Amino acid sequence: MSDRKVRVRFAPSPTGPLHIGGVKTALYSYLFAKKHNGDFILRIEDTDQTRLVEGAEEYINKSLSWCGLEPDESPAKGGPHEPYKQSERNKTGRYKVFADQLIASGHAYYAFDTSEELEAMRERLKAEGGDSYQYDSKSRMSMKNSLTLDEAEVNQKIEAGDNYVIRIKMPIDEMINFTDMVRGDISVNSSTLDDKVLMKSDGMPTYHLANVADDHDMEISHVIRGEEWLPSAPMHVMLYKYLGWEDTKPQFAHIPLILKPSGQGKLSKRDGDKLGFSVFPMEWKDPESGNISTGYKEDGYLPSAFLNMLAMLGWNSGTEQEIFSLDELIETFSFDKVQKGGAKYDPEKAVWFNQEHIKNLGDNALATLLSEQFPDLGVETGTLMMICKMMKERVKFVPEIYTKGKYFFENPQEFDEKNRRKKWKEATPEHIEALVNKYYDLDEFVPDILQNLFEEYCESHEVGFGALMAPLRLAITGQGGGPPIFDIMSIIGKENSIARMRFAIEKFSKEESA
Numbered sequence: 266m267s268d269r270k271v272r273v274r275f276a277p278s279p280t281g282p283l284h285i286g287g288v289k290t291a292l293y294s295y296l297f298a299k300k301h302n303g304d305f306i307l308r309i310e311d312t313d314q315t316r317l318v319e320g321a322e323e324y325i326n327k328s329l330s331w332c333g334l335e336p337d338e339s340p341a342k343g344g345p346h347e348p349y350k351q352s353e354r355n356k357t358g359r360y361k362v363f364a365d366q367l368i369a370s371g372h373a374y375y376a377f378d379t380s381e382e383l384e385a386m387r388e389r390l391k392a393e394g395g396d397s398y399q400y401d402s403k404s405r406m407s408m409k410n411s412l413t414l415d416e417a418e419v420n421q422k423i424e425a426g427d428n429y430v431i432r433i434k435m436p437i438d439e440m441i442n443f444t445d446m447v448r449g450d451i452s453v454n455s456s457t458l459d460d461k462v463l464m465k466s467d468g469m470p471t472y473h474l475a476n477v478a479d480d481h482d483m484e485i486s487h488v489i490r491g492e493e494w495l496p497s498a499p500m501h502v503m504l505y506k507y508l509g510w511e512d513t514k515p516q517f518a519h520i521p522l523i524l525k526p527s528g529q530g531k532l533s534k535r536d537g538d539k540l541g542f543s544v545f546p547m548e549w550k551d552p553e554s555g556n557i558s559t560g561y562k563e564d565g566y567l568p569s570a571f572l573n574m575l576a577m578l579g580w581n582s583g584t585e586q587e588i589f590s591l592d593e594l595i596e597t598f599s600f601d602k603v604q605k606g607g608a609k610y611d612p613e614k615a616v617w618f619n620q621e622h623i624k625n626l627g628d629n630a631l632a633t634l635l636s637e638q639f640p641d642l643g644v645e646t647g648t649l650m651m652i653c654k655m656m657k658e659r660v661k662f663v664p665e666i667y668t669k670g671k672y673f674f675e676n677p678q679e680f681d682e683k684n685r686r687k688k689w690k691e692a693t694p695e696h697i698e699a700l701v702n703k704y705y706d707l708d709e710f711v712p713d714i715l716q717n718l719f720e721e722y723c724e725s726h727e728v729g730f731g732a733l734m735a736p737l738r739l740a741i742t743g744q745g746g747g748p749p750i751f752d753i754m755s756i757i758g759k760e761n762s763i764a765r766m767r768f769a770i771e772k773f774s775k776e777e778s779a
């Protein structure tokens with residue numbers, strides 16, 4: 266790598282909620298920047314004012330923040346290249362300067378065609394049976410632009426306030442070559458490309474001009490973005506050339522898209538509702554319809570698991586390792602292990618990543634997360650940490666520590682009926698009562714002692730451990746499975762344990778005789 270400072274930008278358009286594909290682009294950009302001690306920059310590309318969606322920019326900020334992908338420079342944070350929002354940058358007149366420069370050097374031109382005229386051109390080209398219907402080096406000479414009109418007419422139109430756009434003038438039959446960090450060497454013949462609009466009639470630049478101008482002005486060293494932008498890259502390469510910026514042109518990396526689980530096509534924003542999993546990092550309420558789409562945050566994913574899952578959708582470390590923390594990803598990530606083809610989203614694998622990350626999370630961190638979600642659990646942090654330690658192997662999502670382990674916090678409200686029928690025998694009340702009496706006298710209500718007494722009792726009364734453990738567990742937890750029962754009893758304490766055992770004797774005996 267050259268000694269140029271690595272500066273990577275994530276440049277979303279606030280046209281709706283950020284999709285997980287967008288988060289993946291942000292992640293790869295972040296990983297690459299951090300790996301090379303570089304900067305990660307957030308730039309908001311809002312030049313298409315007709316597509317702006319209320320709340321989308323805030324959503325981008327919040328989502329990156331939840332994931333822990335904090336930009337070094339952004340609209341909110343500021344930085345040496347302010348402003349970081351293109352609509353604001355446009356006010357400085359900077360894009361217009363570049364458009365004018367391109368016109369002056371003969372690499373761009375004014376075009377006055379109305380939408381009807383553009384439509385007529387497409388119809389005509391279709392009727393002629395050609396294979397492209399675009400505004401390009403072949404068709405432009407039959408259109409209304411500064412290449413075909415004389416200068417006086419052009420000036421008069423501009424002065425009269427006629428609508429016009431500025432288009433790039435693509436050269437004829439020139440090879441455009443560049444290297445993509447994922448796809449290798451790419452060559453495209455300029456004649457296949459259209460004369461893209463650079464400045465729109467509303468005075469706003471298009472994505473193409475603004476993107477290149479800003480990447481130059483913000484000293485971006487690497488452009489990392491979704492594969493869908495690959496067709497635009499050759500045209501951007503031409504803009505760098507025509508604006509005299511070839512020496513500082515960024516390197517490109519076009520990363521693979523996330524595909525539907527079937528592998529049939531790109532995972533779209535609408536797929537979440539259809540396929541039953543979230544496609545957004547956080548919950549999103551559509552400002553127009555009021556519809557709510559679920560997000561990974563609210564689904565109970567840890568940000569570290571979410572990022573790990575996204576990282577692996579198109580990249581691998583080249584080893585068997587699949588579980589990575591964000592720091593490990595930074596250390597291991599590189600573009601030579603990024604695949605070219607799309608990566609199938611696997612909903613089950615996503616859950617697996619979360620499970621694994623929960624297992625790896627410290628009891629303290631897990632307890633903090635749990636108490637954030639359930640502030641009224643009413644147990645001390647130390648106890649909560651013990652509960653988390655016991656439960657973390659058994660849950661897929663953090664809230665399940667509470668929902669599956671409710672018995673840690675309250676007396677069971679429901680008892681597994683099937684289990685009761687199978688395991689609660691006629692002699693059970695007598696045995697449980699005997700255990701109550703033994704446990705009642707204990708000063709130290711700790712797992713080892715509870716277990717020893719239990720085993721002693723079973724042996725002396727010739728009762729199988731399992732045969733008595735199951736109804737004991739049912740009395741304490743209402744369930745048929747879970748962490749070691751004596752650990753649970755020790756956590757809930759003597760008073761609660763005995764009360765539950767007595768309650769079960771009473772409840773089940775009554776039901777038996779009813």
Ligand code: GLU
Nearest residue numbers: 276277278310476490494
């Ligand atoms: N604004 C573009 C988008 O929405 C950015 C593409 C790029 O990174 O160049 O995806």
